[in-house]
Amino acid sequence: MRRILFLVLTCFQLNAFAQSNASISISNTDLVISRHIYGQFAEHLGRGIYDGFWVDKNLPVQKQDRIRLDVVNALKKIKIPNLRWPGGCFADEYHWRDGIGPRTQRPKMVNTNWGGVTEDNSFGTHEFLALCKLLGCEPYIAGNVGSGTVEEMSKWIEYLNSNSSSTIAQLRKQNGHSEPYKVSFWGVGNESWGCGGEMTANFYADQYRRYAAYARNYPGTPLKKIASGANSDDYNWTEVCMKNIPNHTMWGLSLHYYTLPTGNWNKKGSATSFSEKEYFNTMVNCLKMEELVTKHSAIMDKYDPNKKVALVVDEWGIWTDPEPNTNPGFLYQQNSLRDALIAATTLNIFNNHCDRVKMAELAQTVNVLQALILTDKTKMLLTPTYHIFDMYKVHQDAKYLAVKLQAPDYNVDGKSIPAVNVSASQDATGKIHISLVNLDLNKSVSVSTQLKQIQWAAVSGQILTSANITDINTFQQPSKLQIHNFTGAKKDGDNLSVTIPPKSVVMLELK
Template sequence: MANLRAANGHPEPWDVKFLGIGNETWGGGGNMRPEYYADVYRQYQTFVRQYGKEPLYKIACGPNIDDFNWTSVVMQSAGPYMDGLSLHHYALTDLWEHKGDAVDFTDDEWRSLLNSAKKMDYFIHEHALRMDRYDPEHRVDLIVDEWGSWLKEQAGTNPAFLYQQNTLRDAMVAATTLNIFNKHAERVHMANIAQMVNVLQSMVLTDGSKMLLTPTYFVFLMYQFHQDANRLAAYCSQGSDLSYTVSEKDGEYILSFCNASLTADEPVEITLPTAVGKATYAKILHEDQANAHNTFDDPERVQLKDFTQAQAEGPAVRLQVPKMSVVTLKFEKK
């Protein structure tokens, strides 16, 4: 295999850091029982040798959504041999066999998709409790390596390719889920949206030489500022449709809010640890239509806009987060 790699233009070994051993082995990856998979994992990871300078990070196949027994069994039997345990959860409007349309949806379907996405908080919490029983030192991380909206494929496309359009509703799913991940930063080490281009909740759609950016792309663009930051505990009076993340990095505070309500703007006040100066970044993703999306005929229908409604006084930041919007702010520390 090394000779084959060299013959194809890469004589040096690939610098692989993360290795998942098996994928969805509870389903299409083998229809295994957790007891059987744990033994197979233990066997296969034995032969994943350590050759490079950096330690290889081994990820075991974790549960299907709320299969808490899977987590308990695999952690008990194979926990010492893994660095991470995976978790998959897709947001749905209904059952798997009744997936809703990606663009033509009702208010109830908006709410049901968001409610499905919010279950990620419960799943992470419950699986972490099972992991803690066999790993009280939190050595093993939770790896949410598949998540996002799973809706009907676009009419006229190959159903097997899972091509679906991406609207403002998907942006709400993305921001809500990222806020959940940030909330559980002590356990969630990695979180990968299912696919990036043309499949499920994509950030980029292409058609031949054409390319467009989806509403989900802009959420990731705003939330990138939270990477490598320190999460801050923050509290604000909020409705059930508002989620948020507050963090600190490089002398700045980063605040992100998602108001997934279809009807109500949400006033927010956050008190930061120190006084702040001017905003160095203030953007909003918002449209009046719930199913607003970009097309190849109108690729800039949904874009980031400047947000001017935030006010800072001392350590307090006040703003009103419009319905169906995602806002990210950065403030200099005084």
């Protein structure tokens, strides 16, 4: 018999008449918020790898080989579970043999996707896996389907995972790694509908079957193969892949969606200068992730009712115009409080769909798009988005608590969106964590929470907010936005009372 507990939230906006009710039900289900939802993405793009993770040997920062350790330590703190590499669009022009062996002998290439710069291949397979080992995370490798071959990907897997005496496994040993790396997560192409080959859904499904057939399991390393899935709301792509690819050959099917402030790829909008109306439109686009995940999941349910195939949102985040006076092909953008609210809202969506969303990767980790970390020579700063991942790490591998919410509206120019979004979980020690986001720039939200059959004695909290939605961390002021203790929650008998300030993210812990 299931034991169900209820936590009922009543929310209202101060100085407003809007009111809402919410409940969190706790039951003995097997639903867990996978830690892999909190994954990251590092592409050979701009200053993401070079000058980000992998720096000049003469740069006076602490490093191992050329891996920058202050970046590593910051990412270890937030417990990143996986790192996707080498792309992105770069993956489908990357040939892995160019990135092994003595670095001075590795061939150079032009990165035609991103800025036309010379790629010297000094950061290759072994360097990436050394980085993952330092981070304590699982590698997620995207294979080259666009310009590669079935044999090339098959041999890459053998190179990394086989402990045999084959020529390719011996080559790995000659290159300094005697034991197999045991890489489980493999993407079979990337954006095959676009930069990964301009394929149709039917053609890609056939290609996936070919590539997957030769992506072998080696002893101790069953592969988790991830098919290249849809762009945004291309529901036909998901339909065709789920219909034509046998479920047992896929661990996951990907989805890519970027929040564009304007909704226009040609003029996306500024990262640091925007009005309330522009902010509101950005949040409308951010919240579309709920619709996308719901509709793609419904299609997957038709062919996979037991939810064996994961929905893998392995590229997501806000994409703005590049910072002025930077290489437009490097996709370098600043990171404001707005971006933190986007990250928190999106992670709440993923948490609430953890029955199907088992993996996701923010684009990207360092110096590219919605980065967690920005660097400038010896300087490093943590962005507001980094602090969201720090706050939300408590949800990793925690028991999912279902939330039903009717939030008050946030209204701008006659349009409205829900002012509040939420997700909740219970960790292995029994602590309950509730993450609340108030998107309204002007009004606080008061939450009165009725707790039934939940034993708790105290509440504590953290908050991320700032005076202005456009506020950012800079190398001159790297700590302008950071996590602070939250004192706006209290125990009132058996009830929990919370007041969430405007434009803020609050994480509550009940114990």
